[in-house]
Amino acid sequence: VKALPDAATGRSGAVLLIRNIGELCTCAPGLPRAGAVPRAALVAVEGAVVWCGPGADLPGEMERRATTVIDAGGGCVIPGFVDAHTHLVSGGSRAAEFEARREGVSYEEMARRGGGIASTVRATAAASDEELLVAAAGRAAAALATGTTTLEVKTGYGLEVDGELRLLGLIEQLRGRVAQELVATLLPLHALPSGRDRDAHVHAVISHELPAARGRAEFCDVFCDRGAFSTDECERVLRAAAGLGFGLKLHGEQLDHTGAAMLAARLGAVSVDHLEHAHRDDAAALASAGTVGVLLPGANLSLGGVRPDARMMLAAGMELALATDSNPGTSQTTDMRLMVALGVGLFGLTPAESVVAATRGGAAALRRRDRGTLGAGKRCDLVILECETHVDLAYRLGGVRIARTLVGGVQRHP
Numbered sequence: 342v343k344a345l346p347d348a349a350t351g352r353s354g355a356v357l358l359i360r361n362i363g364e365l366c367t368c369a370p371g372l373p374r375a376g377a378v379p380r381a382a383l384v385a386v387e388g389a390v391v392w393c394g395p396g397a398d399l400p401g402e403m404e405r406r407a408t409t410v411i412d413a414g415g416g417c418v419i420p421g422f423v424d425a426h427t428h429l430v431s432g433g434s435r436a437a438e439f440e441a442r443r444e445g446v447s448y449e450e451m452a453r454r455g456g457g458i459a460s461t462v463r464a465t466a467a468a469s470d471e472e473l474l475v476a477a478a479g480r481a482a483a484a485l486a487t488g489t490t491t492l493e494v495k496t497g498y499g500l501e502v503d504g505e506l507r508l509l510g511l512i513e514q515l516r517g518r519v520a521q522e523l524v525a526t527l528l529p530l531h532a533l534p535s536g537r538d539r540d541a542h543v544h545a546v547i548s549h550e551l552p553a554a555r556g557r558a559e560f561c562d563v564f565c566d567r568g569a570f571s572t573d574e575c576e577r578v579l580r581a582a583a584g585l586g587f588g589l590k591l592h593g594e595q596l597d598h599t600g601a602a603m604l605a606a607r608l609g610a611v612s613v614d615h616l617e618h619a620h621r622d623d624a625a626a627l628a629s630a631g632t633v634g635v636l637l638p639g640a641n642l643s644l645g646g647v648r649p650d651a652r653m654m655l656a657a658g659m660e661l662a663l664a665t666d667s668n669p670g671t672s673q674t675t676d677m678r679l680m681v682a683l684g685v686g687l688f689g690l691t692p693a694e695s696v697v698a699a700t701r702g703g704a705a706a707l708r709r710r711d712r713g714t715l716g717a718g719k720r721c722d723l724v725i726l727e728c729e730t731h732v733d734l735a736y737r738l739g740g741v742r743i744a745r746t747l748v749g750g751v752q753r754h755p
């Protein structure tokens with residue numbers, strides 16, 4: 342346990358005490374029911390948790406030294422949500438396309454009509470930097486209000502090298518306007534620019550885009566699926582990205598079974614996301630590679646069709662994350678409470694598995710082991726919920742109110 346700051350030395354370190362927690366879900370590994378501790382308390386110093394446990398065991402010195410005391414009012418406390426998959430920076434709305442799909446037009450037919458990703462690419466190119474920043478900051482604020490304390494943000498709607506680097510610059514500027522830490526991911530293979538030769542595009546990504554983005558994005562992602570990019574094309578880009586120090590991610594096995602999961606396992610990718618069509622063999626390979634499976638119930642609900650077999654993946658030993666896939670085409674939400682509810686309702690997770698996937702799982706999918714759980718030494722990123730237990734998140738279909746969101750020990754919402 343980190344020592345409390347000594348008043349005699351004049352160090353200012355604020356000591357935060359959260360007491361009267363009805364249920365504290367630590368989400369620490371190997372514990373049942375998301376590590377739930379009833380009638381708990383938590384102490385943080387300088388943005389990091391130093392102690393948490395049953396309120397009756399709270400050391401008297403910590404209580405005396407507290408400079409800020411928050412009464413959780415008997416509410417449930419969970420780690421802040423880590424949303425490991427978003428396309429937060431984008432222009433335009435695709436509500437009309439959503440309506441057309443509901444009237445029977447397929448996602449791929451929509452793409453042939455100039456809708457889909459291409460329509461967001463056009464709207465993004467037409468929008469000013471300031472318009473895109475205001476829209477993205479608004480989405481991040483909405484995410485904060487619903488308990489998200491870390492956000493991954495992808496490029497992808499720039500499509501061409503210049504457009505992609507513009508989006509990367511916007512993600513960098515966005516950091517100054519939001520409360521959360523943003524983790525930047527370059528998504529160079531999202532859709533083929535119209536009329537472009539496939540090989541020439543892949544070559545431009547490898548020779549220009551990746552080197553220019555080196556050190557500015559932590560991860561490199563590709564859309565490896567039917568109608569997008571082949572496993573061969575993705576492998577070429579991902580191998581080049583790995584050589585430049587990017588962590589690897591794939592959108593894979595969403596629309597069809599293509600071998601994307603096996604490719605992810607072979608390359609030691611940090612995560613493979615979607616996984617609707619993943620088989621048992623894929624899950625076994627991903628589990629042994631330590632590749633996190635990021636499940637995206639918003640997109641699955643919006644597009645319909647096959648659901649990922651989450652129970653099979655857990656049985657194979659995979660670590661799972663839940664994320665919003667926040668994007669204008671297939672999941673226009675930033676609400677992780679809803680993802681927890683859908684993880685249970687659509688994918689068959691238990692409430693505890695779903696909460697863990699939305700917190701610790703998301704942190705694993707971003708290689709952020711300092712968060713996603715609550716315990717000594719972890720970041721004090723947490724949410725105080727207006728409900729008695731984590732089960733309510735699923736039971737009330739995501740409708741649980743957020744009393745407070747803390748990022749790094751500082752209350753940022755409301």
Ligand SMILES: [Zn+2]
Nearest residue numbers: 426428592666
């Ligand atoms: Zn996505």
